[in-house]
Amino acid sequence: MMVPPAVAYLVIGLLTFAEAAAFVGFVLPGETAVILGGALAATHHLSLGPLLVLVVTAALVGDTVGYEVGKHAGPRLLSSRLLRRHGTRIDSAREVLRRRGGPAVLVGRFTAFLRAVTPALAGLSRMPYRTFLLYNAAGAIVWGTGATLLGYFAGASYQRVAQTVGRGSAGLLVLLVLVGVVVWHRRKARGAGRESSEPSHPAEPEKHDLSC
Numbered sequence: 001m002m003v004p005p006a007v008a009y010l011v012i013g014l015l016t017f018a019e020a021a022a023f024v025g026f027v028l029p030g031e032t033a034v035i036l037g038g039a040l041a042a043t044h045h046l047s048l049g050p051l052l053v054l055v056v057t058a059a060l061v062g063d064t065v066g067y068e069v070g071k072h073a074g075p076r077l078l079s080s081r082l083l084r085r086h087g088t089r090i091d092s093a094r095e096v097l098r099r100r101g102g103p104a105v106l107v108g109r110f111t112a113f114l115r116a117v118t119p120a121l122a123g124l125s126r127m128p129y130r131t132f133l134l135y136n137a138a139g140a141i142v143w144g145t146g147a148t149l150l151g152y153f154a155g156a157s158y159q160r161v162a163q164t165v166g167r168g169s170a171g172l173l174v175l176l177v178l179v180g181v182v183v184w185h186r187r188k189a190r191g192a193g194r195e196s197s198e199p200s201h202p203a204e205p206e207k208h209d210l211s212c
Helices: 005-021 030-042 048-078 087-100 102-108 112-124 129-165 167-197
Strands: none
Touching (some): 005 048, 005 112, 030 048, 030 112, 030 129, 048 112, 087 102, 102 112, 102 129
């Protein structure tokens, strides 16, 4: 049974918002919901225009909440059980943010882990909000549009394949693609884990104060 459009919009918006605001990205990346939303738009179950506006807005607001959480509760946040389990990766993210400043906020939008923690780390570092907003808005627009359209074109392609070879064959093709994506994602995660465990190079002069 197809999910009602209002419920679909609500779930997509909440997951996109909560990814950085409440660190839901550790469990379920909002990008997954956005891509699925794009696929639903391809079947005309959702409207593409409103979906794009919803995704970008939810990403901006959620990251702003994450920034404020890091700014006002940074030390307690880092000592929480959730973030202590990712201590090495957090330290690596803080180092990248310290060295690159605003551009790190933009780049972080395209990695699930960094998407969840970078706004809070930017607030913790006392990065000027205008700088954060500029790069965060650029990242939210590019990421939100790209992920939504990825799902949209994937959904449209499925519809065309299903009409040509039948839904059974199309479903098998989608399954094979999903398996390939999962395998690729796991290999990428293992590679990121190995990189984060390597010793850091000596720090360059600080651009933002990340000491707490």
